[in-house]
Amino acid sequence: MKKLVSVFVFLSGFISVSAFADNFDFPHLSTTGYGEVTAKPDMAEFSVRVVETALTAEQAKQSVDKVVDTFLSGLKKEGVKSENIQSSNLYLAPQYHYPKDGKPELTGYRANRTVNVTVMELAKLNGYLDLALRDGINQVNNIQLKVKDEAKFKRQARMEAIKDANRKAKSLAKGFGLELGKVWQIDYNAPNTQPVVMRAMALDVRKESNSYQDSSLVIHDNVEVVYKLKN
Numbered sequence: 001m002k003k004l005v006s007v008f009v010f011l012s013g014f015i016s017v018s019a020f021a022d023n024f025d026f027p028h029l030s031t032t033g034y035g036e037v038t039a040k041p042d043m044a045e046f047s048v049r050v051v052e053t054a055l056t057a058e059q060a061k062q063s064v065d066k067v068v069d070t071f072l073s074g075l076k077k078e079g080v081k082s083e084n085i086q087s088s089n090l091y092l093a094p095q096y097h098y099p100k101d102g103k104p105e106l107t108g109y110r111a112n113r114t115v116n117v118t119v120m121e122l123a124k125l126n127g128y129l130d131l132a133l134r135d136g137i138n139q140v141n142n143i144q145l146k147v148k149d150e151a152k153f154k155r156q157a158r159m160e161a162i163k164d165a166n167r168k169a170k171s172l173a174k175g176f177g178l179e180l181g182k183v184w185q186i187d188y189n190a191p192n193t194q195p196v197v198m199r200a201m202a203l204d205v206r207k208e209s210n211s212y213q214d215s216s217l218v219i220h221d222n223v224e225v226v227y228k229l230k231n
Helices: 057-077 122-134 150-175 202-209
Strands: 028-039 043-054 085-087 091-097 105-119 139-146 179-187 196-198 217-230
Touching: 028 150, 043 057, 043 122, 057 085, 057 091, 057 105, 057 122, 105 122, 122 139, 150 179, 150 217
Parallel strands: none
Antiparallel strands: 028 217, 043 105, 043 139, 085 105, 091 105, 139 196, 179 217
């Protein structure tokens, strides 16, 4: 799957200067090549959090730790490796009631912990989310769909961008009655791949989960090239 972006060519004498090429004193042509490929996600990362409020700090901590420990134990029983699980430290904060008149009143303590999970088999994602809900996790922060062999798809997108730049340069040179020469300069900055992010609160996870394996991930790349023009 490919998309073309606009090419800006300014004529001055023979032809102009590109946005990224400075003060070339010879006829030249600059193009921007764009390429993209579509990949089917085969892995995912998701983040969940448990938040509990209790009268005392110890009660809030114990409540949160119990839920997290149960969830972590369940993940390991399902075969999730330890290196694919990251559990944050406990965050504990006092909660106050602020009356219109008088001093703030301590009403309890709120504790929370976050667990990040890397899912190496996308088909198991739904089961892990169900497990989180059963074990008392009350927030699903986000779900990111990814591909394991991302480098392969990036290479493919890069080659498409190079082909696109060459096609545009040849077409432009021909259209202006000029002869395209060799590549003079290449400007390349690899773009970051944006994973497919699906956000869902706990109550909506089951409704959204059926679409995970039907999603697609678009990986794109671009390159800017300056070609010399033959006299």
